[in-house]
Amino acid sequence: MKKSLNQIPTTQERWKEVLQQNYGTPSITLVKGKGVEVWDESGKKYLDFLGGIATNILGHAHPAIVKAVSAQVRELSHVSNLYAHLPGVELAERLQDLVGDPTARVFFCNSGAEANEAAIKIARLSGRKNIISTTGSFHGRTMGALSITGQEAKRAPFYPLLSDVKFLPYGDLAAMIKHVNRKTAMVIVEPIQGENGVVTPQTGYLAAIRELCDDYGVLFAIDAVQTGMGRTGQWFGYEQENIQPDIITLAKGLGGGLPLGAMITVGKKTPAFKPGEHGTTFGANPIACAAANAAIDYLVTKNVLASVTKAEIYLKKNLSSLPGVVEVRGRGLLLGIVLDEQIAEKVATQAVKNGILVNSPNKNVIRIAPALNVTALQMQIFIRQFKKTLKEAQND
Numbered sequence: 001m002k003k004s005l006n007q008i009p010t011t012q013e014r015w016k017e018v019l020q021q022n023y024g025t026p027s028i029t030l031v032k033g034k035g036v037e038v039w040d041e042s043g044k045k046y047l048d049f050l051g052g053i054a055t056n057i058l059g060h061a062h063p064a065i066v067k068a069v070s071a072q073v074r075e076l077s078h079v080s081n082l083y084a085h086l087p088g089v090e091l092a093e094r095l096q097d098l099v100g101d102p103t104a105r106v107f108f109c110n111s112g113a114e115a116n117e118a119a120i121k122i123a124r125l126s127g128r129k130n131i132i133s134t135t136g137s138f139h140g141r142t143m144g145a146l147s148i149t150g151q152e153a154k155r156a157p158f159y160p161l162l163s164d165v166k167f168l169p170y171g172d173l174a175a176m177i178k179h180v181n182r183k184t185a186m187v188i189v190e191p192i193q194g195e196n197g198v199v200t201p202q203t204g205y206l207a208a209i210r211e212l213c214d215d216y217g218v219l220f221a222i223d224a225v226q227t228g229m230g231r232t233g234q235w236f237g238y239e240q241e242n243i244q245p246d247i248i249t250l251a252k253g254l255g256g257g258l259p260l261g262a263m264i265t266v267g268k269k270t271p272a273f274k275p276g277e278h279g280t281t282f283g284a285n286p287i288a289c290a291a292a293n294a295a296i297d298y299l300v301t302k303n304v305l306a307s308v309t310k311a312e313i314y315l316k317k318n319l320s321s322l323p324g325v326v327e328v329r330g331r332g333l334l335l336g337i338v339l340d341e342q343i344a345e346k347v348a349t350q351a352v353k354n355g356i357l358v359n360s361p362n363k364n365v366i367r368i369a370p371a372l373n374v375t376a377l378q379m380q381i382f383i384r385q386f387k388k389t390l391k392e393a394q395n396d
């Protein structure tokens, strides 16, 4: 880096010099967080209403997570999967309980993409090849997960991807009925398409796919990476349809801020990995599992999921009445504020100036996904600042 001695480069300049530009260069550098609040390197405070993109279910530096992680890192760090350890077994037990089926079996990994890779491999073990996914879906960036992601712009530079994948319009049941058959290995669907702008299908969509999959012996996979771990006010985001999927994939909120993913198979007929068929070195890292156990225990003992639904009602009511907002969609604390103009990117940029962090998954939608323990006061401040932001962006 050629700089004169008295010219100290900014963090953004340093980022550009050493990091791939796949995320562009972020406008701010965060140095500290507490709950829903974060601070940048100049000391400016923000309300983090994106939560690491639907990841920090208890916010930053939550005492329960700090305590669990500190205790675990002092005791035992990484052991690989050649040895059992309690944090991993206990987390799998908790997940089996939450899924509500004693046949549930967990494979731990590190990310959402990896969880979906595992799901694809489980689908192959059924002996069938064809996978049905939906247009607009997002399942991750690795080659397998990208192959089942229904967003052309993300796929195009990387062809050829896996073949035998069909994309059907999200929410279109007639298309499912037409295309699901005895050659289909797996149908994979998100309960809400978060990356596509928080798109929610009509009630009954998931239940009807469940029935269809049963009729043709097809595996039904729910990608709960974004909707999981209480974010929608339910544990995984499909419960309102009273269904049990054959495969559930998780990441984001699972680790309470630490990198952790999981692929869960449910039911005796669902294929399972045999020794040697799959693996990952960091899967079930004890420290990440300890964080996840602490996060789940906190959510359960404090009944946080009930407050998520109350927060949804409050935010929807107050945000949907703002000038320029068409509707607020989504469930729980995964909400999409739909604007009447294509100014979402401008709004997200202006929001940073006004001390709130949000993002724009597409041109007219702002996504918010704050920590599940966000307070009433923080929501009030957010609404005030969002109103100001929107007005400024509209008049710009």
Ligand SMILES: Cc1ncc(COP(=O)(O)O)c(C=O)c1O
Residues within 6 Å of the ligand: 110, 111, 112, 113, 114, 116, 138, 139, 140, 141, 190, 194, 195, 223, 224, 225, 226, 227, 251, 252
């Ligand atoms: C529904 C869904 N699936 C999978 C992924 C990929 O997860 P990761 O980025 O952890 O690989 C995401 C990420 O946004 C997601 O929203």
